[in-house]
Amino acid sequence: MSSPIFGFNSSRKTIVEEVVERVTSGTKDPLHALNDAAYHETRRLQKSGGSELAEWRHLAGHLGRMSVPELREKLREYAERYAWDVAGNFDPRVYKFASRAMAPLLGALMAPLSVVKNLPGSFDLTALDGRILVHGPREHIRKLGDIGTVVYVPTHLSNLDSVVFGFALERAGLSPATYGAGKNLFTNPVLSYFMSNLGAYRVDRRLRHALYKHVLKAYSCVLIEHGYHSLFFPGGTRSRSGAVERRLKLGLAGTGLEAFVRTTLRGQTQRVFFVPATINYLLTLEAETLIDDFLQEEGKARYLIEDDESTRVGRVAAFMQKLLGLDAACVIRFSRPLDCFGNFVDDEGNSHDPRGRVVDPVSYVRGRDGTPVLDTVRDAEYTRELGERIVESFARDTVVMPTHIVAACAFERLRRGAGTADLFAVLRHRDDVAVLRAELAEDVEIMLGKLRELEEKGQVHLAPTLKGKHPERVVDDALRAFSGYHTQEVLAPRGNELVLHDTRLLLYYQNRLVAHGLGFDPHAARGRA
Structure with missing residues (x-):
């Protein structure tokens, strides 16, 4: 595999x-930049103290007496310190080893029981092909990777996403990509070893000042200019609600357009292609923590996280026991590639406008005199438009799983049983509502019909396991997944009925359908109230 990385x-x-x-x-006012950095760092370090705090206090006290050359040199000193701290590393030997080790690692996470039973087979990447599926225009993306730089922009649900996406690139025959990882993850010696040698660059989210952000964006931009394929999570963080992202943070994504403009200005245009992708899990590793975070933020004082310390050990033991019985699934789906301006791109890298006409991407960045120019205001608008196309791709290439469908149907029963559209009032009806399995299957059949109509229109995808499956089996598949994974029962069997037990998780999994108008949308309900 040939790749610049x-x-x-x-x-x-x-x-x-x-x-x-x-x-x-590029820093016009070094005094302002250093003063801003000193202010933020002094505030951050006040509680911890130490030599670092003393250094920033000393700098803050001397900035007013420094000459412009001295300020510029001090700025360079800190920029260099941050740049080396951010910079990644890539060892082809570690990549080769990681490619082999990825199978047992992901196998243990996605279906641990089968790994225990078949240890030799677990070290074969093909052993995961039935559990982690990779769909989409892989050959198209491979061709674009030979023409220019590919920037992957997937949805973000779990801390597993980077590992799972790396597996998807490997199985699709695509080159590895650089990506930013929180510096806190590098404290884990095992994770640190792999990330430090596989192109990941360190992002210290504690640093909020403009100088550090400037270094991060410049690093990303330079990597893309040099042809290193990149990975950004444009949602900025994991989706707490479980919903498909509809609002993006496009700071780093904007470096793709900046890289395109800068190389064009040098007369060495580096084509940059954005590939949206969806990462779709039957179950999400951190679903309980994520939905609690979401609800606490949404409800403030109206939602309290329950945490019984006396039962914590028992809950962990129960979780591990259930995990050993899990046979989960994941589908990574690549979307149609886009250029920096949100236009679709063909196999040869040609951009096509909304009317299907071939357009020259350089024409978008020409100034009034007809020559290319770097214009931050204009380019921010282009990046916003690109973000809109990415959001559309996320919805179109979402892969719906049995757990999403069953949760949506069950949550609608819960809402009707509660007799209110108020989210927090609905959630309090834990164990109050039960539904006959047969009736839930009827609801699932109706939901499947709606989803198939959307799929025929190219607006969503059904998981392969849902193709031609009877609704009763879909309910069974979701129940097996739920009962074999989470610390508490989501739907508790009681004779021919299912008790709606963990209302939080029903909300979490049904939220995956909100973007398609098929799940309960608390924001829309609140707007109608």
């Missing part, structure tokens, strides 16, 4: 130097 280490010093030079020369 395999020679990254030999270019690392040059990349860092380019980042430092760009940040230093």
